[in-house]
Amino acid sequence: MAKDKKLVEAITSMEDDFAQWYTDVVTKAELVGYTSVKGCMVIKPAGYAIWENIQHELDRRFKETGVENVYLPMFIPESLLEKEKDHVEGFAPEVAWVTHGGLEPLQERMCVRPTSETLFCDLYSRDVHSHRDLPKIYNQWCSVVRWEKTTRPFLRSREFLWQEGHTAHATAEEAEARTIQMLNVYADFCEEVLAIPVIKGRKTDKEKFAGAEATYTIESLMHDGKALQSGTSHNFGDGFAKAFDIQYADKDNTLKYVHQTSWGMTTRMIGALIMVHGDNSGLVLPPRIAPTQVMVIPIRQDAAGVMDKALEIREALKAADIRVKLDDSEKSPGWKFSEQEMRGIPVRVELGPKDIENGQAVLVRRDTREKYIVSINEIPAKAAELLEEIQANLYNKALAHRNSHTYDVTTYEEFDKTVNQRPGFIRAMWCGCRECEDKIKEDFAATSRCIPFEQEQLSDVCVCCGKPAKKMVYWGRAY
Amino acid sequence: MAKDKKLVEAITSMEDDFAQWYTDVVTKAELVGYTSVKGCMVIKPAGYAIWENIQHELDRRFKETGVENVYLPMFIPESLLEKEKDHVEGFAPEVAWVTHGGLEPLQERMCVRPTSETLFCDLYSRDVHSHRDLPKIYNQWCSVVRWEKTTRPFLRSREFLWQEGHTAHATAEEAEARTIQMLNVYADFCEEVLAIPVIKGRKTDKEKFAGAEATYTIESLMHDGKALQSGTSHNFGDGFAKAFDIQYADKDNTLKYVHQTSWGMTTRMIGALIMVHGDNSGLVLPPRIAPTQVMVIPIRQDAAGVMDKALEIREALKAADIRVKLDDSEKSPGWKFSEQEMRGIPVRVELGPKDIENGQAVLVRRDTREKYIVSINEIPAKAAELLEEIQANLYNKALAHRNSHTYDVTTYEEFDKTVNQRPGFIRAMWCGCRECEDKIKEDFAATSRCIPFEQEQLSDVCVCCGKPAKKMVYWGRAY
Ligand SMILES: [Zn+2]
Ligand SMILES: [Zn+2]
Numbered sequence: 023m024a025k026d027k028k029l030v031e032a033i034t035s036m037e038d039d040f041a042q043w044y045t046d047v048v049t050k051a052e053l054v055g056y057t058s059v060k061g062c063m064v065i066k067p068a069g070y071a072i073w074e075n076i077q078h079e080l081d082r083r084f085k086e087t088g089v090e091n092v093y094l095p096m097f098i099p100e101s102l103l104e105k106e107k108d109h110v111e112g113f114a115p116e117v118a119w120v121t122h123g124g125l126e127p128l129q130e131r132m133c134v135r136p137t138s139e140t141l142f143c144d145l146y147s148r149d150v151h152s153h154r155d156l157p158k159i160y161n162q163w164c165s166v167v168r169w170e171k172t173t174r175p176f177l178r179s180r181e182f183l184w185q186e187g188h189t190a191h192a193t194a195e196e197a198e199a200r201t202i203q204m205l206n207v208y209a210d211f212c213e214e215v216l217a218i219p220v221i222k223g224r225k226t227d228k229e230k231f232a233g234a235e236a237t238y239t240i241e242s243l244m245h246d247g248k249a250l251q252s253g254t255s256h257n258f259g260d261g262f263a264k265a266f267d268i269q270y271a272d273k274d275n276t277l278k279y280v281h282q283t284s285w286g287m288t289t290r291m292i293g294a295l296i297m298v299h300g301d302n303s304g305l306v307l308p309p310r311i312a313p314t315q316v317m318v319i320p321i322r323q324d325a326a327g328v329m330d331k332a333l334e335i336r337e338a339l340k341a342a343d344i345r346v347k348l349d350d351s352e353k354s355p356g357w358k359f360s361e362q363e364m365r366g367i368p369v370r371v372e373l374g375p376k377d378i379e380n381g382q383a384v385l386v387r388r389d390t391r392e393k394y395i396v397s398i399n400e401i402p403a404k405a406a407e408l409l410e411e412i413q414a415n416l417y418n419k420a421l422a423h424r425n426s427h428t429y430d431v432t433t434y435e436e437f438d439k440t441v442n443q444r445p446g447f448i449r450a451m452w453c454g455c456r457e458c459e460d461k462i463k464e465d466f467a468a469t470s471r472c473i474p475f476e477q478e479q480l481s482d483v484c485v486c487c488g489k490p491a492k493k494m495v496y497w498g499r500a501y
Numbered sequence: 502m503a504k505d506k507k508l509v510e511a512i513t514s515m516e517d518d519f520a521q522w523y524t525d526v527v528t529k530a531e532l533v534g535y536t537s538v539k540g541c542m543v544i545k546p547a548g549y550a551i552w553e554n555i556q557h558e559l560d561r562r563f564k565e566t567g568v569e570n571v572y573l574p575m576f577i578p579e580s581l582l583e584k585e586k587d588h589v590e591g592f593a594p595e596v597a598w599v600t601h602g603g604l605e606p607l608q609e610r611m612c613v614r615p616t617s618e619t620l621f622c623d624l625y626s627r628d629v630h631s632h633r634d635l636p637k638i639y640n641q642w643c644s645v646v647r648w649e650k651t652t653r654p655f656l657r658s659r660e661f662l663w664q665e666g667h668t669a670h671a672t673a674e675e676a677e678a679r680t681i682q683m684l685n686v687y688a689d690f691c692e693e694v695l696a697i698p699v700i701k702g703r704k705t706d707k708e709k710f711a712g713a714e715a716t717y718t719i720e721s722l723m724h725d726g727k728a729l730q731s732g733t734s735h736n737f738g739d740g741f742a743k744a745f746d747i748q749y750a751d752k753d754n755t756l757k758y759v760h761q762t763s764w765g766m767t768t769r770m771i772g773a774l775i776m777v778h779g780d781n782s783g784l785v786l787p788p789r790i791a792p793t794q795v796m797v798i799p800i801r802q803d804a805a806g807v808m809d810k811a812l813e814i815r816e817a818l819k820a821a822d823i824r825v826k827l828d829d830s831e832k833s834p835g836w837k838f839s840e841q842e843m844r845g846i847p848v849r850v851e852l853g854p855k856d857i858e859n860g861q862a863v864l865v866r867r868d869t870r871e872k873y874i875v876s877i878n879e880i881p882a883k884a885a886e887l888l889e890e891i892q893a894n895l896y897n898k899a900l901a902h903r904n905s906h907t908y909d910v911t912t913y914e915e916f917d918k919t920v921n922q923r924p925g926f927i928r929a930m931w932c933g934c935r936e937c938e939d940k941i942k943e944d945f946a947a948t949s950r951c952i953p954f955e956q957e958q959l960s961d962v963c964v965c966c967g968k969p970a971k972k973m974v975y976w977g978r979a980y
Contacts, residue, residue, distance in 0.1 A: 058581050058623050059611070062574035067639070070570045091549050095541035095660055096575075096613075096644060097597075102537050115603050118576075120613065122598040123648040123659075132538070134575075134599065134613070144537050160546070164644070165575060169602040180602075181574055 071313035112232020176293035197281035208253035223472030247445025305366030321374030451491035453484035550792035591711020655772035687732035702951030726924025784845030800853030930970035932963035
């Protein structure tokens with residue numbers, strides 16, 4: 023069994039070095055690979071299959087709310103990017119520029135989209151004329167590029183995959199309702215499918231999106247106590263509409279500007295899955311997002327009847343709508359267990375000649391490693407039950423972890439001590455001034471994560487300046 | 502009814518000007534829109550929904566053959582692109598170059614992928630070590646860029662969407678088998694789903710892919726008699742493996758080069774759907790690919806009971822797994838009919854107060870315009886039957902059109918006359934020399950479309966030079 027341990031031993035333990043543990047997991051679980059393209063990664067089959075499931079689940083939820091998918095160009099001419107002042111200031115320093123097409127220099131250089139607000143505005147300015155043309159509720163699945171200096175797989179890379187929804191509405195109220203609606207779609211998706219509890223709230227002006235009137239966010243807490251911005255939804259008001267002249271003739275025949283929103287979720291959620299649920303044996307995937315939910319692993323697969331029974335079990339699980347695979351490779355069973363654990367497959371079925379003699383098999387949960395001896399004809403029902411339990415358990419564990427790593431502080435000294443000694447969310451009151459936010463960032467490398475919708479009055483004064491407090495804010499160090 | 506005709510009148514008839522008819526259809530059916538990005542288009546909801554169905558159907562077929570999806574970077578460093586000589590010569594003149602990241606010039610410029618052979622080779626050179634690592638059967642869905650001078654929606658644009666499969670195998674035989682297997686997947690998909698008959702064959706050396714040992718193709722014929730290359734599958738032999746040093750230790754412990762393939766299908770198939778099935782009222786979509794298969798159009802929808810009944814019919818059709826929509830907008834019924842026809846929706850249900858009184862509705866086929874009076878509770882069954890019939894009819898019509906526009910010629914004079922007077926496929930014998938191919942292209946602007954798998958001996962001599970003929974070839978002018 024010495025060999026079997028090798029795969030696990032190849033992972034640094036997360037207590038020793040969380041960053042190295044993360045890198046080990048993404049590479050050993052074969053989610054990503056390195057490339058000759060600096061700052062860019064390959065998303066391998068095991069990683070891309072997770073993204074396909076995320077896409078499938080989100081896309082279905084989007085369409086239920088009336089979203090239509092489109093595809094816009096990947097290039098943005100410089101003059102188009104520059105139309106909205108805040109937006110270009112936010113993005114110009116981090117875009118990739120195309121300057122030549124074929125053998126010739128371009129008349130106007132173009133950037134590869136870092137986000138597509140400007141392109142959607144270009145589209146809406148052509149297609150929106152009357153109130154009958156509204157609302158436009160479009161989304162696209164694509165990749166975007168931001169020229170990051172330091173990169174980490176899924177969390178920060180020069181190119182990443184995402185969806186970006188862009189809508190145009192007749193009224194401010196409708197735009198605000200859509201902004202909140204999509205934030206709720208993201209929150210429900212994270213909690214129900216990814217088993218990641220989130221805090222919903224609004225970004226401060228300092229942290230909001232370049233060009234937005236209001237940015238809403240869902241924030242989650244990773245195992246190491248760092249925060250991860252997990253999805254954002256922006257209300258642009260009519261700022262972009264004015265910059266791009268997107269007007270419609272209302273029922274009363276007057277021209278009005280549209281109100282716009284945008285909202286996005288990215289492949290960084292795969293990073294969140296790793297850092298919320300993973301352990302020192304590798305990835306732990308919530309069943310609802312796991313590409314493979316059950317792995318059947320035969321023991322002594324060359325013995326008479328073992329492979330037949332294993333195939334039979336696979337078919338029975340498939341018939342019960344469970345995503346199942348059979349590992350019939352030539353590796354040792356121990357090695358296969360280790361691989362199944364590394365890849366985070368929620369349940370495995372172990373099956374050897376003796377089990378078959380007794381008409382049973384062993385089911386093992388990935389999350390708790392509990393073992394269950396189950397008669398063969400009851401495997402599909404038991405597996406389905408375990409998958410439900412694992413999904414619930416992962417959510418509950420993540421919630422308990424977040425709760426036990428959320429600290430209420432009322433003084434700056436407490437803030438200092440907490441942020442440095444107890445990684446997690448800090449809840450503290452804030453006066454609403456940019457200066458205090460800047461000071462906290464400078465002193466502690468912590469940022470305001472959000473002004474949560476669910477407010478509490480922890481104290482009457484700002485944790486930083488002592489002036490009257492306006493809002494409770496979640497603070498933390500973040501990815 | 503004058504108004505209702507306007508939409509149709511907005512389309513040029515295809516007999517008058519086929520190119521303008523095409524442009525009118527793609528814009529009036531709202532498949533694409535123009536943008537401020539030169540040579541690039543927006544794919545609007547009606548167009549993107551077709552692409553989603555193509556993706557869904559192809560992806561399912563791919564996965565049944567063991568394909569795994571991945572995602573590779575969109576950028577290719579110049580040094581990587583240059584590794585395979587033929588390949589770089591084929592693509593370098595038409596790529597877009599990124600020269601700056603953020604505010605700084607790049608040390609090495611990178612192109613936006615025109616295709617990803619070099620990136621997959623980079624990946625395989627890292628990941629393939631042993632025969633146990635083979636085969637690799639990867640695919641990615643993405644957009645690619647080729648700096649075209651003249652562009653047409655779907656057929657030729659600077660950026661387009663596609664899938665590109667890339668595989669690596671232990672033996673030449675396995676690679677060849679995969680190349681043909683994927684060609685067959687494309688051919689079956691075109692014929693069964695898109696209702697487009699195809700000719701399967703091999704490209705001549707002149708027309709094969711840059712860097713390939715053999716390129717196989719499926720060729721289809723458009724309504725105007727021009728050919729469209731509809732899908733290609735390439736066998737690279739070990740050429741790329743040698744350029745990128747992709748070797749594996751075989752069972753006998755010797756190092757061997759892998760054998761590779763690639764294969765792709767693109768959004769140009771939406772152009773094919775338009776040009777094979779469309780008519781002077783707009784788009785005609787085969788039911789299996791149509792995002793909406795049945796449109797329910799109420800007549801006098803304000804009259805008591807009409808909307809209730811229309812909703813009931815929509816729900817009944819939905820329950821029968823038919824993709825159905827109800828047009829409850831404020832437009833006139835005639836305008837709605839015209840829109841449904843323009844968008845190519847295969848069947849419409851017309852339903853007014855009188856119909857309801859009689860317990861019936863009118864079903865109208867988009868392809869033949871035949872009308873059927875159907876009792877309301879039989880609508881789902883009748884609609885399903887009509888959808889099957891339309892699918893078959895469109896395929897048969899396209900096949901009959903191709904057959905009646907395929908001409909066998911044995912002399913150069915006949916070739917001349919046919920290519921100029923009777924647009925379509927020309928079948929003629931060929932000696933196998935590049936010179937004859939070049940001459941035919943120069944004289945007639947016609948290219949060899951393929952050397953079909955199904956050969957016939959039309960004559961013993963080359964149609965061009967009179968030397969002994971080796972193969973029958975399909976020739977034609979092409980998109
Ligand atoms: Zn303060
Ligand atoms: Zn010849």
